[in-house]
Amino acid sequence: MLNFSLIQAALEQAVADGVFPGAVLAVRHGGGQVDQFAAGLLSTLEAARAVQPSTVYDLASLTKPLSTVTAVALLIQAGQCQLHDRVESMLPELAGAPIGQATIRHLLMHSSGLPGWRGYYERLSPTASIPATEQQRGLSRDAVMKLIRDEAMIYERGARSLYSDLGFMLLGMIVERRSGVPLQEFFRDRIAPLAGTAQVGFVPAEWAAAFLEDAWHRGGGVAPTEQDPWRGRLLCGEVHDENAAALGGVAGHAGLFGTAAAVLAVTGAWLEAYHRRPSLLDARLVEAFTRREACVPGSSWALGWDMPSSPSSAGRFLPEVSFGHLGYTGTSVWIDPLHELEVVVLSNRVHPTRKNERIKAFRPLIHELVYREYAGGD
Numbered sequence: 001m002l003n004f005s006l007i008q009a010a011l012e013q014a015v016a017d018g019v020f021p022g023a024v025l026a027v028r029h030g031g032g033q034v035d036q037f038a039a040g041l042l043s044t045l046e047a048a049r050a051v052q053p054s055t056v057y058d059l060a061s062l063t064k065p066l067s068t069v070t071a072v073a074l075l076i077q078a079g080q081c082q083l084h085d086r087v088e089s090m091l092p093e094l095a096g097a098p099i100g101q102a103t104i105r106h107l108l109m110h111s112s113g114l115p116g117w118r119g120y121y122e123r124l125s126p127t128a129s130i131p132a133t134e135q136q137r138g139l140s141r142d143a144v145m146k147l148i149r150d151e152a153m154i155y156e157r158g159a160r161s162l163y164s165d166l167g168f169m170l171l172g173m174i175v176e177r178r179s180g181v182p183l184q185e186f187f188r189d190r191i192a193p194l195a196g197t198a199q200v201g202f203v204p205a206e207w208a209a210a211f212l213e214d215a216w217h218r219g220g221g222v223a224p225t226e227q228d229p230w231r232g233r234l235l236c237g238e239v240h241d242e243n244a245a246a247l248g249g250v251a252g253h254a255g256l257f258g259t260a261a262a263v264l265a266v267t268g269a270w271l272e273a274y275h276r277r278p279s280l281l282d283a284r285l286v287e288a289f290t291r292r293e294a295c296v297p298g299s300s301w302a303l304g305w306d307m308p309s310s311p312s313s314a315g316r317f318l319p320e321v322s323f324g325h326l327g328y329t330g331t332s333v334w335i336d337p338l339h340e341l342e343v344v345v346l347s348n349r350v351h352p353t354r355k356n357e358r359i360k361a362f363r364p365l366i367h368e369l370v371y372r373e374y375a376g377g378d
Helices: 004-016 060-077 104-108 120-124 134-149 165-179 183-195 205-218 242-246 260-274 283-289 359-375
Strands: 022-029 034-040 200-202 256-258 323-327 331-336 341-347
Touching: 004 022, 004 034, 004 359, 022 260, 022 359, 034 260, 060 104, 060 165, 060 183, 060 256, 060 260, 060 283, 060 323, 060 331, 104 165, 120 134, 120 242, 134 165, 134 242, 165 183, 183 200, 183 260, 200 205, 200 260, 260 283, 260 331, 260 341, 331 359, 341 359
Parallel strands: none
Antiparallel strands: 022 034, 022 341, 200 256, 323 331, 331 341
16 A cells, blocks of 8 residues: 655655755656655755745756757657757758757767767856846857857767767757747747646746746745855756856756646656657657667667666666656656656755755665555556
8 A cells, every 4th residue: 555654754854864955756656646745945044934845946957858858859740850850950050060960869869979068157157147138048049059069079979878968958949940939938838838837937037036926926935956156146046057047047958947746747748648648749759759779889868868777866666668857956757657657856955055965865765665655566
């Protein structure tokens, strides 16, 4: 019999152990109701509120599958791009550059040859001035594109996988070019409606006040992240990732904020399509996107989704066909399609400092516990 108290106790023990100030865990099994567990406080500050299931978190790299990968799939469905399209055909500014020959498939698989990360924000904005209009964000995107254009490839394209924020920055720009609208608007209009009343979205400067007010009005509030030395302030409702901030809070690799219920709403569309039930997404595309790609030696990546490796943040029990993703701020989602088990963990483990890495040990343990309780008898 499902023992909710064991899961709640594990979450509370993680708070006591300093894994994070607080967290929300959401589970859906077999397409049924969503079970949500909350523990701890929004922050370590005095008079901090208790975490609620409706608390909004900086989703960090969950932006990649929830926004960018989902958007690319929708554009492919609409015939606006294909997996084999070269980067330079969609971003002509990159014609003749090494990265221009890479394809959408390479970017999704993190096999384009690009390095994983560069501190572009230090060059874009040494004074931590954040773009506050769409025009300013456009100038920052152009500057980042030029910086990526000038990057030397650090391995032969397709020879290996190296997790790369840079590749997903380009994918975000490709979504904008092919759709003709800013990324935050594409997500708001095409993907966010899946979440119904649950709060999720990018938070560019002109939307920030309304987004934050809504979060506090709903009672869950927004969990702060780090006391950021670059910006000189505690971040709350402002993207933690510095490169995403230098792009105005909207990027293909980071920038989404949302609740656990909203994350499950998007993953639910993927799972429904996986089982060929009615969905926003095409079943054949979802099958292709969630299949481990054997063409890259030693890679655990499908198309924008990670799959369990050994060791894995998903723990020991999720089957190898599962797919998921992690976020640097302390977020994760794992989906086991065989048992129709979706598990979302949202936390602000980087508060007050990113030096706290206790979540690495917590992640596999909580997924193993959830699996045993929900799917162990299936």
